[in-house]
Amino acid sequence: DQQVKQNSPSLSVQEGRISILNCDYTNSMFDYFLWYKKYPAEGPTFLISISSIKDKNEDGRFTVFLNKSAKHLSLHIVPSQPGDSAVYFCLVGYTDNTNAGKSTFGDGTTLTVKP
Amino acid sequence: DVKVTQSSRYLVKRTGEKVFLECVQDMDHENMFWYRQDPGLGLRLIYFSYDVKMKEKGDIPEGYSVSREKKERFSLILESASTNQTSMYLCASRLGNSPLHFGNGTRLTVT
Numbered sequence A: 001d002q003q004v005k006q007n008s009p010s011l012s013v014q015e016g017r018i019s020i021l022n023c024d025y026t027n028s029m030f031d032y033f034l035w036y037k038k039y040p041a042e043g044p045t046f047l048i049s050i051s052s053i054k055d056k057n058e059d060g061r062f063t064v065f066l067n068k069s070a071k072h073l074s075l076h077i078v079p080s081q082p083g084d085s086a087v088y089f090c091l092v093g094y095t096d097n098t099n100a101g102k103s104t105f106g107d108g109t110t111l112t113v114k115p
Numbered sequence B: 001d002v003k004v005t006q007s008s009r010y011l012v013k014r015t016g017e018k019v020f021l022e023c024v025q026d027m028d029h030e031n032m033f034w035y036r037q038d039p040g041l042g043l044r045l046i047y048f049s050y051d052v053k054m055k056e057k058g059d060i061p062e063g064y065s066v067s068r069e070k071k072e073r074f075s076l077i078l079e080s081a082s083t084n085q086t087s088m089y090l091c092a093s094r095l096g097n098s099p100l101h102f103g104n105g106t107r108l109t110v111t
Helices: A097-102
Strands: A010-014 A019-025 A032-038 A045-051 A056-059 A062-067 A072-077 A086-093 A109-114 B004-006 B010-013 B019-025 B031-038 B042-049 B064-070 B073-078 B087-094 B106-110
Touching: A010 A019, A019 A086, A019 A109, A032 A062, A032 A072, A045 A056, A045 A062, A045 A072, A072 A086, A086 A097, A097 B031, A097 B042, B004 B087, B010 B019, B019 B031, B019 B087, B019 B106, B031 B064, B031 B073, B042 B064, B042 B073, B073 B087
Parallel strands: A010 A109, B010 B106
Antiparallel strands: A019 A072, A032 A045, A032 A086, A056 A062, A062 A072, A086 A109, B004 B019, B019 B073, B031 B042, B031 B087, B064 B073, B087 B106
């Protein structure tokens, strides 16, 4: 049973518009929520995270929202730029280091931002 | 800045060969991880290590083993490579509960 799902394999948006990427999880005990971005032939790079005690965290054009009751995480990119075109993965798990191996990535969403 | 270095970007091996993938990090992180990435399947954890000589199975350990003799180095071993192990392999490290830092990956093709 997949614990972390990104239901949209791909998303295409126009430059300057908002990109919204979604991630759903099943385990209410998860308290570790991050987004990663991956370009082809490179490793994923950390983008933004959110603490389980918050519902929103902003960093420039990137905002992550957490709805714990719905077990839903989303990433908003405003305004979207062509350089944002990449695969985006959510990572959900535990902050507790003894459970480090129980963090799970979503399947990824390929974002294409058209000029 | 954290640097995670994977020794090879591309590897081509034959079925049945023993394959070693090496990963080195330079920031004294206690936790190290091996993932594989396949289209439509995201990143799946093979093994991780939380200390020297310590290892834990991830979600897909079958056909793999690991070695961590020194804190900075974590090796992934394919005992007898098979074609279904053709994939992108990604090494990562982290300190405590900080974000994972990834290497650039090794694209392994088994023929």
